[in-house]
Amino acid sequence: TSLDPQLIQSCGDVYRNPTEVQMSQIVLPCHANHCGELSVGQLLKWMDSTACLSAERHAGCSCVTASVDDIHFEHTIGVGKVVSIIAKVNRAFTSSMEVGILVTCEDLYTDRHWKVCHAFATFVARRTEAGKVQLKQVIPHTQKEQMEYSLAAERRRMRLIHAEIITDLLNSSTAQLGEFQEFEDSVLAERTRVESVELVLPPHTNHQVSTFGGQIMAWMENVATIAASRLCNAHPTLRTIDMFHFRGPSHIGDRLVLKAIVNNAFKHSMEVGVCAEAYQGGEPLRHINSAFMTFEVLDGDRKPCTLPRIRPEPVDGKRRYQEA
Numbered sequence: 001t002s003l004d005p006q007l008i009q010s011c012g013d014v015y016r017n018p019t020e021v022q023m024s025q026i027v028l029p030c031h032a033n034h035c036g037e038l039s040v041g042q043l044l045k046w047m048d049s050t051a052c053l054s055a056e057r058h059a060g061c062s063c064v065t066a067s068v069d070d071i072h073f074e075h076t077i078g079v080g081k082v083v084s085i086i087a088k089v090n091r092a093f094t095s096s097m098e099v100g101i102l103v104t105c106e107d108l109y110t111d112r113h114w115k116v117c118h119a120f121a122t123f124v125a126r127r128t129e130a131g132k133v134q135l136k137q138v139i140p141h142t143q144k145e146q147m148e149y150s151l152a153a154e155r156r157r158m159r160l161i162h163a164e165i166i167t168d169l170l171n172s173s174t175a176q177l178g179e180f181q182e183f184e185d186s187v188l189a190e191r192t193r194v195e196s197v198e199l200v201l202p203p204h205t206n207h208q209v210s211t212f213g214g215q216i217m218a219w220m221e222n223v224a225t226i227a228a229s230r231l232c233n234a235h236p237t238l239r240t241i242d243m244f245h246f247r248g249p250s251h252i253g254d255r256l257v258l259k260a261i262v263n264n265a266f267k268h269s270m271e272v273g274v275c276a277e278a279y280q281g282g283e284p285l286r287h288i289n290s291a292f293m294t295f296e297v298l299d300g301d302r303k304p305c306t307l308p309r310i311r312p313e314p315v316d317g318k319r320r321y322q323e324a
Helices: 038-059 141-175 213-232 317-324
Strands: 007-010 012-016 021-026 063-068 082-092 094-105 113-123 194-199 239-242 255-265 270-279 284-296
Touching: 021 038, 038 063, 038 082, 038 094, 038 113, 038 194, 038 213, 082 141, 094 141, 113 141, 141 317, 213 239, 213 255, 213 284, 239 255
Parallel strands: none
Antiparallel strands: 007 012, 021 082, 063 113, 082 094, 094 113, 194 255, 239 284, 255 270, 270 284
């Protein structure tokens, strides 16, 4: 049998990446939705906390989530299964680092194991009293670690130009916007609009008293799921999340306003746009995070169903429809 990818044999001892952190959880009914499947929001919280602990193991100080790259969920996870999350730092830059996160599932009764998703998150070391933190470099020890170390630099470059690429694409496509073909059976996008407010309390914060990044992602997933359900009047399955990018911090006492709407529906999938904003007292809203989530609706054989068409709202709704 081959060793775990994270391990190699060295001088008779098994090598383990010093930044590696592993979490194992049995999925209980309290973690699941009404279909008996692990809530993606709960999974995001577990992933974020595991990755944060890995980042802090390398940095030696408190770290915060800056962004999470696109995530594709290959499988849903049922109650009674075991979720294993392994996180390790792939590469450190000046004050930020990329953490790789692997999520697998185990059936304790059949001894089956399968991959659920693989994600990359960026964490930033918080300033100390001495000033900005200068992170020590990661030294790859295995061929796989060397590959991830090299790819991390390219992924970082893509993250930095991600916003510019999207802006260029939108600008180049604006002139090509055509007329919309409307169908009698289409669903009004306005019907899918969801808004929810959350008061940030101590249980929602991390050990640094900032709102836990995983908690914000879970709240965003909740409103996105409601929006998706309103389009199809059925339970949607989250397949993909486009990059989460935290624009600013949130703290105890903040009111988080979460908004979601279905931007477009394709034959077997739909895109939901979701954003999180925060305020305290009479101050203006602060943009905390935005993301796009792709949902499917599965039939009894776990095959994607055909979705109803959507009729976008005027102006901004049509823009979001084209962008999707």
